[in-house]
Amino acid sequence: xxxxxxxxxxxxxxxxxxxxxxxxxxxxxxxxxxxxxxxxxxxxxxxxxxxxxxxxxxxxxxxxxxxxxxxxxxxxxxxxxxxxxxxxxxxxxxxxxxxxxxxxxxxxxxxxxxxxxxxxxxxxxxxxxxxxxxxxxxxxxxxxxxxxxxxxxxxxxxxxxxxxxxxxxxxxxxxxxxxxxxxxxxxxxxxxxxxxxxxxxxxxxxxxxxxxxxxxxxxxxxxxxxx
Amino acid sequence: xxxxxxxxxxxxxxxxxxxxxxxxxxxxxxxxxxxxxxxxxxxxxxxxxxxxxxxxxxxxxxxxxxxxxxxxxxxxxxxxxxxxxxxxxxxxxxxxxxxxxxxxxxxxxxxxxxxxxxxxxxxxxxxxxxxxxxxxxxxxxxxxxxxxxxxxxxxxxxxxxxxxxxxxxxxxxxxxxxxxxxxxxxxxxxxxxxxxxxxxxxxxxxxxxxxxxxxxxxxxxxxxxxxxxxxxxxxxxxxxxxxxxxxxxxxxxxxxxxxxxxxxxxxxxxxxxxxxxxxxxxxxxxxxxxxxxxxxxxxxxxxxxxxxxxxxxxxxxxxxxxxxxxxxxxxxxxxxxxxxxxxxxxxxxxxxxxxxxxxxxxxxxxxxxxxxxxxxxxxxxxxxxxxxxxxxxxxxxxxxxxxxxxxxxxxxxxxxxxxxxxxxxxxxxxxxxxxxxxxxxxxxxxxxxxxxxxxxxxxx
Numbered sequence: 001x002x003x004x005x006x007x008x009x010x011x012x013x014x015x016x017x018x019x020x021x022x023x024x025x026x027x028x029x030x031x032x033x034x035x036x037x038x039x040x041x042x043x044x045x046x047x048x049x050x051x052x053x054x055x056x057x058x059x060x061x062x063x064x065x066x067x068x069x070x071x072x073x074x075x076x077x078x079x080x081x082x083x084x085x086x087x088x089x090x091x092x093x094x095x096x097x098x099x100x101x102x103x104x105x106x107x108x109x110x111x112x113x114x115x116x117x118x119x120x121x122x123x124x125x126x127x128x129x130x131x132x133x134x135x136x137x138x139x140x141x142x143x144x145x146x147x148x149x150x151x152x153x154x155x156x157x158x159x160x161x162x163x164x165x166x167x168x169x170x171x172x173x174x175x176x177x178x179x180x181x182x183x184x185x186x187x188x189x190x191x192x193x194x195x196x197x198x199x200x201x202x203x204x205x206x207x208x209x210x211x212x213x214x215x216x217x218x219x220x221x222x223x224x225x226x227x
Numbered sequence: 228x229x230x231x232x233x234x235x236x237x238x239x240x241x242x243x244x245x246x247x248x249x250x251x252x253x254x255x256x257x258x259x260x261x262x263x264x265x266x267x268x269x270x271x272x273x274x275x276x277x278x279x280x281x282x283x284x285x286x287x288x289x290x291x292x293x294x295x296x297x298x299x300x301x302x303x304x305x306x307x308x309x310x311x312x313x314x315x316x317x318x319x320x321x322x323x324x325x326x327x328x329x330x331x332x333x334x335x336x337x338x339x340x341x342x343x344x345x346x347x348x349x350x351x352x353x354x355x356x357x358x359x360x361x362x363x364x365x366x367x368x369x370x371x372x373x374x375x376x377x378x379x380x381x382x383x384x385x386x387x388x389x390x391x392x393x394x395x396x397x398x399x400x401x402x403x404x405x406x407x408x409x410x411x412x413x414x415x416x417x418x419x420x421x422x423x424x425x426x427x428x429x430x431x432x433x434x435x436x437x438x439x440x441x442x443x444x445x446x447x448x449x450x451x452x453x454x455x456x457x458x459x460x461x462x463x464x465x466x467x468x469x470x471x472x473x474x475x476x477x478x479x480x481x482x483x484x485x486x487x488x489x490x491x492x493x494x495x496x497x498x499x500x501x502x503x504x505x506x507x508x509x510x511x512x513x514x515x516x517x518x519x520x521x522x523x524x525x526x527x528x529x530x531x532x533x534x535x536x537x538x539x540x541x542x543x544x545x546x547x548x549x550x551x552x553x554x555x556x557x558x559x560x561x562x563x564x565x566x567x568x569x570x571x572x573x574x575x576x577x578x579x580x581x582x583x584x585x586x587x588x589x590x591x592x593x594x595x596x597x598x599x600x601x602x603x604x605x606x607x608x609x610x611x612x613x614x615x616x617x618x619x620x621x622x623x624x625x626x627x628x629x630x631x632x633x634x635x636x637x638x639x640x641x642x643x644x645x646x647x648x649x650x651x652x653x654x655x656x657x658x659x660x661x662x663x664x665x666x667x668x669x670x671x672x673x674x675x676x677x678x679x680x681x682x683x684x685x686x687x
Binding site: 009085101104182 | 480522547579
């Protein structure tokens with residue numbers, strides 16, 4: 001994957017670039033808004049990471065300029081402005097995701113990958129989601145594993161659906177909070193682990209093959225592949 | 228007395244109207260009555276002066292020519308038929324001359340001035356007279372001079388009629404003017420009130436209309452408007468500075484956390500050191516969380532968060548929060564009873580802040596209630612207000628701290644070792660305020676009962 005990082009803060013930029021390279025991606029960095037806009041229009045990137053408050057040209061202005069010229073490259077906004085209004089402003093300007101500083105690198109990476117996948121496979125109107133022998137019917141709200149029905153509560157169903165829509169992808173606790181619960185603040189994230197262990201009990205306990213995996217330092221992943 | 232009538236009597240309109248009416252009435256009616264008495268007094272004094280003038284003629288005659296002269300003088304005066312006066316001269320109790328046959332029984336011979344009615348012969352109406360009694364030569368001669376007050380009475384009657392109609396007119400005008408003035412003041416006050424209400428509801432751009440006449444009301448309006456401008460400026464400054472603080476603090480904290488993360492992941496360091504670094508990283512998260520809470524409280528308290536208001540189903544939110552905690556409640560274990568309506572309950576508000584407030588209340592209950600304890604959550608809708616109650620049978624908050632517990636960073640001593648920022652209840656309280664509601668903390672005997680009330684009214 002080829003990424004563009006528009007970030008003026010030296011230590012943040014270095015940390016992100018190192019992390020991306022370690023994860024096997026290539027990345028360019030722009031120190032200010034002008035450079036950033038120039039690079040974004042000249043080169044083809046898979047994802048852009050844009051800080052909002054960069055010198056010369058505001059992050060949101062860069063995104064608006066790109067969107068106005070038809071550039072649809074997924075953009076993740078990385079900002080110190082954490083208020084819900086600011087998030088809404090960022091998404092309205094054309095950002096695809098919004099992450100506030102401080103952040104875990106695992107969170108950033110998971111979100112970048114989610115953005116790329118979303119860009120590749122425009123989600124069609126699916127009525128069933130399947131993974132290995134796990135099957136979820138979105139209309140009847142029935143979940144079956146190897147033909148056996150699994151009884152899930154409302155949010156457990158939503159949690160499993162969220163995972164099944166992103167097979168083989170790392171999903172972070174914050175992504176789950178935002179996506180499943182619509183909580184845009186940081187309550188006790190341990191609660192996600194408690195929820196997840198309950199879901200695992202129901203989905204994986206009686207089966208030899210584990211589908212829900214914990215990804216250390218990042219979150220969870222649903223996958224049929226065994227590590 | 229029905230409360231509505233009582234309310235009316237206590238209202239500003241009634242009191243101001245009454246004061247204005249009484250003041251105006253006293254002035255106008257007083258003026259009329261004064262005019263009446265003054266006019267009457269003048270005509271009365273005129274009559275006295277005329278009597279005095281004649282009496283002094285007679286006095287002079289007597290002193291110059293002797294008492295006997297009075298008899299001739301009176302006689303002579305009586306020849307002038309145009310004179311409507313009555314005269315009667317007595318000597319040693321006997322009538323000497325005059326146009327009265329006998330001393331009228333209504334007149335007291337010892338008093339000087341008398342206002343009296345004298346009966347007339349033949350059923351004619353009694354004569355209204357002003358009488359003066361004068362004595363000469365050691366009371367041997369007594370002169371009665373009477374003046375018919377018929378014209379004064381006519382004047383009195385005419386004046387009385389005019390005065391009564393004037394007084395009635397004054398009463399009516401006072402009443403009318405009072406109502407108009409009170410109505411004008413009320414209309415003006417209502418305008419200001421409406422603007423104040425809107426501003427408190429978050430519409431900070433609303434201003435009191437200024438008519439441009441430059442009167443006192445206009446000056447008040449202008450002052451209120453400049454006060455509002457000042458508030459808006461201050462709020463803007465607060466917002467700008469919190470944004471700046473957010474940025475200026477979050478960036479170094481984020482940098483700090485990135486460095487700690489790199490160290491925690493560094494496999495060359497001993498395991499013990501890495502654990503300590505990871506713990507330090509968690510503390511950075513704690514600071515950021517506290518910081519976010521402070522900003523949320525500030526936003527809710529400044530009432531500038533109304534732009535985030537949107538309708539949503541609060542019953543679903545409460546049930547989501549309960550479900551969010553379900554796993555932890557099972558794990559501890561605790562028992563939770565919920566009493567929520569089965570139908571959607573729409574409210575217009577800031578969903579994130581309200582959710583956060585409910586999370587904070589339930590989080591406290593789960594955190595402080597001992598194993599096998601009980602928690603109950605309910606949502607009630609009443610008169611356009613929504614009350615969410617979270618009650619537990621944990622240690623509760625000592626009575627004297629129930630109000631203090633809503634203050635920022637307040638923590639009961641015993642709970643200082645439990646994780647938390649001391650901002651949870653304070654945030655819930657600010658959120659209640661933003662939605663024109665309250666947060667009430669009570670003793671649940673045992674435990675704590677927290678009731679978050681929110682007004683379910685769409686902001687204009």
